[in-house]
Amino acid sequence: MTKKQQFRVIVADEFHASFAEMICEEMAESAKARGTGIAKRSPDYIIQKMREGKAVIALTTEGEWAGFCYIETWEGEYVANSGLIVASKFRKSGLARAIKQRVFDLSRTKYPDAKIFGLTTGLAVMKINSELGYEPVPYSELTQDEAFWAGCKSCVNYDILMSKERKNCLCTAMLYDPKDHYAPEETTKFFEEHKSVFERLLKWKFLRSFRSFKNIKSILITLFQI
Numbered sequence: 001m002t003k004k005q006q007f008r009v010i011v012a013d014e015f016h017a018s019f020a021e022m023i024c025e026e027m028a029e030s031a032k033a034r035g036t037g038i039a040k041r042s043p044d045y046i047i048q049k050m051r052e053g054k055a056v057i058a059l060t061t062e063g064e065w066a067g068f069c070y071i072e073t074w075e076g077e078y079v080a081n082s083g084l085i086v087a088s089k090f091r092k093s094g095l096a097r098a099i100k101q102r103v104f105d106l107s108r109t110k111y112p113d114a115k116i117f118g119l120t121t122g123l124a125v126m127k128i129n130s131e132l133g134y135e136p137v138p139y140s141e142l143t144q145d146e147a148f149w150a151g152c153k154s155c156v157n158y159d160i161l162m163s164k165e166r167k168n169c170l171c172t173a174m175l176y177d178p179k180d181h182y183a184p185e186e187t188t189k190f191f192e193e194h195k196s197v198f199e200r201l202l203k204w205k206f207l208r209s210f211r212s213f214k215n216i217k218s219i220l221i222t223l224f225q226i
Contacts, residue, residue, distance in 0.1 A: 007066055007095055009102045012050040012057040019057065019065045020046040027085050040154040041083060046070070054110075056103040058086070058095055066090045069103040071110070074143035079107045079114040084125065100128045104176075113178060117142050119171035126172060130191035133184040134174040139167050141175055 020043035028040070049055040049070040058067035067086040073079050081103045086096050107116050118134070119142075120126060126136075142148075149166060152158050161169040181187075 005090065005093060006061050007058045007090075007098065008061065009056060009058045009067075009095075009098045011053055011102075011106060012055040012068070013053065014047070014051045016050055016057050017047045019068075020044075020050070022065055023068045023083075023085060026087060027083060030085060030088075046083075054106075056099055056106060058090075058099055060090075067095050067099045069099050071103065071107055072148070073111065073114070074145040074148050077114060078143040078145070078148075079111050079116045080143075080148070081107060081116060081118055096124070097128050097131070100125075100132065104132050108178070115175055115177045117173065117175040119169075119173055121171050126174065127191060129174045129176075130187045131184055132176065133181050133187050134176045135181070135187055137173050137175045139169075139173050142173055 023046055024041060024043050046055070046068075050057075054072075055068065055070040057065070060066055065087060067084075067090065069081055069084040071079060072082050081100065084096060084099060084103075086093075086099070104116065107114070116134070117137075118125070118129060120129070149161075152161055152169075155161075157170050
């Protein structure tokens with residue numbers, strides 16, 4: 001029987017800077033394989049996050065890099081857990097969930113009053129976010145900081161975002177508001193009950209990516225009949 005791989009999921013620091021290049025390469029390859037966009041980050045940017053204590057890294061017990069995620073802050077009110085990546089050989093091991101939990105906890109510790117949000121094109125990430133208490137929201141509920149949206153310029157879908165006046169894109173927006181949120185059990189239940197609808201919505205957004213449509217909230221209202 002093959003022994004299950006063990007990981008250490010910890011707050012990164014400058015000691016882990018040697019992994020930055022590898023992390024960026026894995027992010028780019030993952031986006032290419034999925035055929036989706038990603039806001040590109042340089043190794044220097046990743047190292048900066050490590051030095052600031054705003055990143056989480058996963059390592060095997062032998063010290064091999066396995067996964068990563070970092071924190072960004074906007075307007076003093078919003079926090080994004082960005083750049084989640086797991087090394088290809090360690091995917092489907094539950095590691096992504098562990099990293100998301102650790103970076104979520106780090107965000108809550110550093111910024112207890114901030115709204116935590118994310119943008120994703122993946123159903124698996126939507127599931128993890130739901131388990132943490134995130135809810136799907138329209139883009140209007142995200143930060144409007146120009147610096148955040150400027151980070152999308154390196155994404156292959158940036159033209160789609162701008163054609164929709166930043167009201168929608170291929171990514172689904174999800175948010176955790178510490179002052180107004182459902183319990184994780186409730187958001188998890190909601191996701192599981194409507195998983196097939198979310199899956200159809202993601203596919204529909206890709207198929208309709210070059211056509212205009214209304215705010216995501218109106219779409220969800222129609223699909224869920226709420």
